[in-house]
Amino acid sequence: MKPMMILAAAGVALTLAACDSKEAQNVEDAYDNRADAIDNQADQLEQASDHMNGAAEDRAENAVDRLENRADAVRNMGDEKADAIDAAK
Numbered sequence: 001m002k003p004m005m006i007l008a009a010a011g012v013a014l015t016l017a018a019c020d021s022k023e024a025q026n027v028e029d030a031y032d033n034r035a036d037a038i039d040n041q042a043d044q045l046e047q048a049s050d051h052m053n054g055a056a057e058d059r060a061e062n063a064v065d066r067l068e069n070r071a072d073a074v075r076n077m078g079d080e081k082a083d084a085i086d087a088a089k
Helices: 003-017 022-049 055-089
Strands: none
Touching: 003 055
């Protein structure tokens, strides 16, 4: 049963992706690229925090969380802008 659910979810995702206009997809891709760059910064900081201890490690981990939240917000903003472009057509 689980493989069927995965296939169904993938089918829905592909169907929704096909609804995006080229312009909307370009906007979404641009925001995804920005979010990926932020995620990369978070990954680098997380690796650096592995060599820290105490308060420095805590501050670094908090900064990683903030970066990851920012990346999620950028992705969501891109999705919303792409949806708005499609809705306007």
